[in-house]
Amino acid sequence: MSTVLPGAPSLQLRVPTDEDALAWHRAFDDPEVMKFFGGVPEEISLYEELTARQRRFDAELGYCLWTVLGEDGEVAGFAGAQPWPRDFGPVGEIEIGWRLARSAWGRGYATAAARLTLERLRAAGVERVVAVIDVANERSIAVARRLGMERAETFSTSRPGQEAVCYRLTLTDEARAQA
Template identity: 40%
Template sequence: MHPMVLDTPRTRLRLWQETDRPAFAALMADPAVMADLGGPIDRAASDAKLDRYIAAYEGHGVCRWAVESQDGDFLGYAGVMPLPADHPLAPGWDIGWRLVRRAWGRGYATEAAAAALDHAFLRLALPEIVAFTAPDNIRSQAVMDRLRMQRDPARDFTAIYDGVNPWRGLLWVALPGRTSALPIARS
């Protein structure tokens, strides 16, 4: 079976490989990257998270994809996953992204997330995909706006993740009819 790849003008979303684990662990250990997400996590937690991403593709054909530049530089991840059963918004599907600091502010998150959303809507015929972020994560809120997601304050929530202090999530919704302005090639 040919591995799934989604190409955008500047990024490639692809399945994870074992050789991605060190770069993924470094991303998850970066205090700036993880500032709005409960703080850095160690290698064991990073490996467990990556294993969940791999399993999501095997089970659903969508996941948090590895994102790299078209020349192969690891940038982070973006993609759609089923929400865990204990999540306040479950059952449902969410999109998330996380990029290395050197990729911030360059439009990569929007480009990769648009490809992931389009693919998930085509593959799964979902009625909606949600995204959520912390109130102070203005960068992710801007990405959600550029993705033409709609803010839904009635579905904001508070949760405790990994035993940390209560975390407040602001919610956006993407619907199948939203259109991506990005050309996406699937191979």
């Protein structure tokens, strides 16, 4: 499905395939891309598990971390949403997130993919989302702000010395009225 947002780059989000595990591994095999995720590229087995889990989420929930295909049709990374997977931070919340290959940086893909994700989440009836971002990750913080997300709380992560900030966004009128 292509974006139709005015002024946004043309990209597609698709449910990850088995082959996307290798494509994600290649796209993220860069210390700069992984700077806020431990700094070290992950093993291929992590992406095999991750893509399988995302297919399950899409089937069960109607959303997941989708594969982002850039204007050239090549895998640029992922963007989407999933239940917050950790035992610290916003437990029980739906997290929106994105990670792109360095070659896809600065092209508007993260914001465009995140906006398309928000549209899909609203259609799926999700009431609110969070984005958990390393406090030093200025690029991702800028994307969260462009989405209209508001800074909520800061907390320590499972990585020693790493702090993250949680941004929140209410998606439905009913949830806004309850807030």
